[in-house]
Amino acid sequence: MKKYNTSPLSGMQELLPTEQAVFDQLKQNISDVYHHYGFLSIETPLIERTDILLAKAGGDTEKQIYMVSKTAESADAPDQALRFDHTVPLARYVVEHNNDLAFPFQVTQINRNFRGERAQRGRFREFYQCDADIIGREKLPIAYDAKVIACIYDALKTFNLPKMVIRISNRKVLAGFLEALGLTDKATEISGIIDHAEKVPEEKSRAALAELGLSEEQVSKVCAFMFTKGNFEEVSGKLREILGDLTAVEEGLNELKQVTEILEAENTGNFIIDFMIIRGLDYYTGTVFETMLEDYREIGSIASGGRYENLASNFTEQSFPGVGGSIGLTRLFFVLRECNLINMTTTQPIDYVILPLSQNEYEASFELARKLRADGKTVDVDLTERKLGDRFNRAGKIANFAIVIGNDEVIAQKYKAKNLKTGETIELVA
């Protein structure tokens, strides 16, 4: 017999059933909150035309994209590949179906994406992303930025994580700030330095800025900017201090004001304006945000997103401004487990295992199972004829309760459920 390697491919998540049940519950929680906020689900194919996926590529995308072969029977297909995010397929979907959509189009995609990155512990080549986006036609009020943030925050609240904080910034503030300093031509490099500032000592950021040719005063101002955080009054006070007046950053500040006011009205938890937030992706044009765990900053952002001026600029001349956010669930699940922040052991995936002592009790067992299922319970009827000890052993691995049914129970029509963790027995009310 040929020997096969039966482990999953490197970079792919594969869970045991009890772990999968926890993962699925978290995914369901996110989905429920998104739906409660009025987001509609769509599902685009996992395989797309390569030219659509690479329309605005560059950077790492081309090095990470998985091409998919044609097959002998589908030689008619164009060049195709696995999608690497939900955004490009969403742009294509909106252009293709825009006449049938109601704008603002609030849409969620919770599904797998693929990136053939270098193998690394905790990095996945196939991973779930839970996206929520709101797409306007021609225009989309800034209030929707707050809605996306509130929704994603509420979704994460279902994880019961310690001390979450949403850090919010606005790209227009940064752009205006750099313009006021006469640094617009170095905006990309400076953004990169601010984006990395959290991971290096301040001295390194200063040196990097100086190396770009910034004067000492400019370096100090940029550093003062990137360490600015607080509520709206605090950050605008600080900006006034640095810049003298707020004309250059007025538009961005005004957007931040609206977003934070609505987050207050929405009663959204712990958020802060923080100008160190950049979000690498160059398509963000206004609001940007990240969510962190204050006591686990090493985990990095657990959800993020922002405003993009035009979702589908590569595919159409129509304007579809949008705002969106995403929870990278596969990676998040991995890191939260590493930090013991997910309770993996509370309950088993199945409520009851019924153990008929012989075939004579099958009918009664099926009837009881039907009743319990009608109550929404998950019920397995064990039809093996192994020793009762072995059957209890199996039940303990997957279920919370076992119900033994013998002749006595059938005659009395009374059933007892045994808690497989505590050994406690409770009478079932039929």
Place this chain on the structure above:
Amino acid sequence: MKKYNTSPLSGMQELLPTEQAVFDQLKQNISDVYHHYGFLSIETPLIERTDILLAKAGGDTEKQIYMVSKTAESADAPDQALRFDHTVPLARYVVEHNNDLAFPFQVTQINRNFRGERAQRGRFREFYQCDADIIGREKLPIAYDAKVIACIYDALKTFNLPKMVIRISNRKVLAGFLEALGLTDKATEISGIIDHAEKVPEEKSRAALAELGLSEEQVSKVCAFMFTKGNFEEVSGKLREILGDLTAVEEGLNELKQVTEILEAENTGNFIIDFMIIRGLDYYTGTVFETMLEDYREIGSIASGGRYENLASNFTEQSFPGVGGSIGLTRLFFVLRECNLINMTTTQPIDYVILPLSQNEYEASFELARKLRADGKTVDVDLTERKLGDRFNRAGKIANFAIVIGNDEVIAQKYKAKNLKTGETIELVA
């Protein structure tokens, strides 16, 4: 601007949000029933090692399998491809994780698979299959065959389809029957002819059998066999009539008896033993079944499955007998819509759209939304500042009710919900 083709690739399902909501509900219904029966979810990667996928290939598989490239950053990966069913990955999973699984392992996989078939209306290259399998270690009682059938039947019942019938056979009955006629060496060809018999006039099947070299008597007996259907007494009576005695088919008949007795005890709906059921796949070794709509036989089987002696024989010398069934949801959804058997128009995906008349009513709107969401409702708050008519128009496309909130409503703390289909207004109890 370069012109892009924004339609999904040929053979891929892509739905509008309201259609997707119906599809997702059907998928959820299936998943709920499988879970209620105690099946545990697993999710294997969509990409697998090619040698695993092709370990037992042959037939169409190699012509239809999508190979996946390595990428510049994942050159370390072995040859890989997209899975074409759930069964091969399940076999790998069971071998890989068998020490951590509780046997019998009742497992469900509801997810996408990929086959690069010829493009054809109603055939999909990317499609959902909803599988339920039970895997034993060394042995698995025949009673589990009935459990899989009952579970899949219950899942399909949630679709509210007209007159479903489960047709059940057993490969051992066919094998014994052909052995009794001395036709074992032609079993594969005869199975093929029986498998196709439904789609051609009886004369054609007879001619094909005769062409194989069967005597006129053998042809008549095989035809009598394949048209045999009914309850257990009826089919065993008929077999006795054809064969003279039942020794050769005893084992298969005995299994059929057990399966149908348990289906009776399970209170499973309309089923019939029908020897025309073969199921093409050669790995089935005992029970086989199909489900049909009696009044829509042209649709063909809407769910099917059977018993396989050894799930993982390509990967291990351990024995994992199993029984499983599958609902091909993407194709089923397509054909049921074609036959108008799915109600696409009952309700909208969102319960309420709240329409604040100005920003002054945002806070009250968010508060009402929070309350409704806590009640499990899906609620969109419209934050556009368009004309009320336009906002109602959008609401009507996605929601069942609209709630207008102006200053009066905020002061009175009384809200009215307008049914967007009937125009009727009801007061909300806060």
